[in-house]
Amino acid sequence: MFNPPYKTKLQTLFFAINFAVDLFFHFSWIYIFTTSQTNKLTKKILQNQIYNTPYKSSIIKFISFFIIIFLLFNKSSYAQSKKTNNYQITESEFESEFENNKNIDPYEKINRKIYAFNDFLDRNFLQYVARGYRKFVPKFSRKAIRNFSTNLSLPLSAINSLAQGKIDNTLSTMSTFLINSTVGIGGIIDVASSKSIKYNYEDFAQTFGFYGLKGETYLYLPIFGPKTVSDFVGFTVDKLVDPLSINTFNFGGSALNNNDYIISYNFVDIVDKRESLLNITDAIKENSFDPYATIRSAYLQKRKIDISR
Amino acid sequence: MKFLFAVFLLFSINANANENKDQEDAKLFIENIGNKIITVAKEKKYSESLKRQKIIDLVDSSIDPNWISRFVLGKNFKNFNDQQKARFTKLYRDFMIYTYGPKFKDYNGRKFQVNDISFKNNIYLIKSEFLPKDSDTPILVDFKVKKNYEGFQILDFIAEGISLIETQRSEFNSVISEKGIDKFLEDLEVKIKKLKKS
Numbered sequence: 001m002f003n004p005p006y007k008t009k010l011q012t013l014f015f016a017i018n019f020a021v022d023l024f025f026h027f028s029w030i031y032i033f034t035t036s037q038t039n040k041l042t043k044k045i046l047q048n049q050i051y052n053t054p055y056k057s058s059i060i061k062f063i064s065f066f067i068i069i070f071l072l073f074n075k076s077s078y079a080q081s082k083k084t085n086n087y088q089i090t091e092s093e094f095e096s097e098f099e100n101n102k103n104i105d106p107y108e109k110i111n112r113k114i115y116a117f118n119d120f121l122d123r124n125f126l127q128y129v130a131r132g133y134r135k136f137v138p139k140f141s142r143k144a145i146r147n148f149s150t151n152l153s154l155p156l157s158a159i160n161s162l163a164q165g166k167i168d169n170t171l172s173t174m175s176t177f178l179i180n181s182t183v184g185i186g187g188i189i190d191v192a193s194s195k196s197i198k199y200n201y202e203d204f205a206q207t208f209g210f211y212g213l214k215g216e217t218y219l220y221l222p223i224f225g226p227k228t229v230s231d232f233v234g235f236t237v238d239k240l241v242d243p244l245s246i247n248t249f250n251f252g253g254s255a256l257n258n259n260d261y262i263i264s265y266n267f268v269d270i271v272d273k274r275e276s277l278l279n280i281t282d283a284i285k286e287n288s289f290d291p292y293a294t295i296r297s298a299y300l301q302k303r304k305i306d307i308s309r
Numbered sequence: 310m311k312f313l314f315a316v317f318l319l320f321s322i323n324a325n326a327n328e329n330k331d332q333e334d335a336k337l338f339i340e341n342i343g344n345k346i347i348t349v350a351k352e353k354k355y356s357e358s359l360k361r362q363k364i365i366d367l368v369d370s371s372i373d374p375n376w377i378s379r380f381v382l383g384k385n386f387k388n389f390n391d392q393q394k395a396r397f398t399k400l401y402r403d404f405m406i407y408t409y410g411p412k413f414k415d416y417n418g419r420k421f422q423v424n425d426i427s428f429k430n431n432i433y434l435i436k437s438e439f440l441p442k443d444s445d446t447p448i449l450v451d452f453k454v455k456k457n458y459e460g461f462q463i464l465d466f467i468a469e470g471i472s473l474i475e476t477q478r479s480e481f482n483s484v485i486s487e488k489g490i491d492k493f494l495e496d497l498e499v500k501i502k503k504l505k506k507s
Contacts (some may be wrong), residue, residue, distance in 0.1 A: 287408050289484045298471045299480035305470030
């Protein structure tokens with residue numbers, strides 16, 4: 001039999017409010033607990049709190065009732081101020097780490113002259129060769145050449161990756177090299193990327209950058225184009241060590257001593273790389289007010305990302 | 310007291326819920342734009358000029374030209390008077406949409422997906438990738454997005470680690486240093502006229 005614990009009207013009213021608050025709190029908890037935005041820790045704490053709390057104090061329940069109403073209708077000043085702060089614009093948003101050109105490019109006058117020289121060579125020779133290569137060599141052949149060239153650069157990339165302690169990347173790079181060299185028929189088919197094996201290319205410049213070799217001063221080199229001082233050091237080491245370049249340490253022995261093959265390979269590689277950049281350089285020349293400044297900014301951003309990866 | 314503590318935790322849930330919802334909304338905003346661009350680019354019924362216009366309209370409605378024009382001026386912002394700032398903002402908006410809008414009409418790729426989202430200094434950085442039609446190598450494109458009173462708006466496109474507005478900031482600063490503000494604005498106007506005709 002139902003035996004209410006109240007006798008007077010006041011007690012009845014008090015009990016009714018008590019009951020409504022209990023009910024409300026339970027439904028609020030169900031809503032909050034089932035909302036996907038509630039974090040797991042808070043859910044756990046709520047679960048423990050709600051089932052273990054004895055509900056002794058009605059005053060606490062009344063207070064929590066009003067707090068819940070307040071929160072659920074999103075009138076909290078904290079939530080509001082957070083919303084307002086998201087819409088405010090702060091000066092720090094407009095800062096750029098690449099702002100101070102004088103520190104980054106102290107040799108700008110000389111660099112611009114070398115850029116003009118390289119641009120002259122490019123417009124009157126290399127660009128024509130690259131466009132001819134694009135027009136007369138079928139796309140699948142160009143892709144095969146690019147895959148072959150990229151594959152040959154992977155062992156050195158793996159060594160640099162290992163030197164930086166990037167074990168996962170080292171394994172991915174070597175896996176790519178082995179798969180493409182075998183299943184990919186000497187590297188002309190990029191089988192590894194179709195199997196979602198991803199790697200980041202690493203060179204000596206990135207390795208030196210990893211170990212803190214400073215040298216962010218921007219240089220624009222004849223023929224070789226944009227570099228920073230540390231990049232130039234790393235680039236030089238790359239060329240000295242690469243068996244398909246200067247090969248100072250004579251890797252590969254007599255098999256790689258034929259200079260004609262090495263020169264031909266490097267020439268094709270340069271033309272292929274130039275062809276891959278045709279769309280980008282055309283866009284820069286068409287849209288940019290100052291191609292030199294655009295190339296400098298893009299290069300410095302890319303190198304920063306490559307080194308920090 | 311444990312009970313009150315639990316209730317005060319609700320306080321943080323509510324604020325966190327707002328932030329998580331904003332992140333989800335920012336992600337959806339970019340997904341919608343990416344998928345709309347691919348849909349328009351793939352649509353065979355549209356002529357090239359219609360595709361170009363649709364994508365220009367899409368880009369125009371998505372970017373925040375005021376914020377971006379402030380950023381690309383960099384340290385030169387304080388050297389512009391109010392009239393020059395207003396003129397530059399208008400010109401730069403046209404420059405952005407007529408330079409980069411038409412580039413997207415060739416984005417008839419297989420897939421666009423958002424991979425990650427982070428929040429720093431009031432700006433969301435949304436990492437996504439675009440899978441071209443004839444390649445298995447995705448192109449990594451990041452977006453910087455901010456929420457304001459008009460909703461979400463794009464502040465920057467970052468392709469393979471290279472920020473569009475950072476690059477333009479360097480370029481514009483260089484030109485303004487060499488030619489001055491008025492000559493720069495005249496050159497910008499001439500370039501926009503050429504872009505609109507092409």
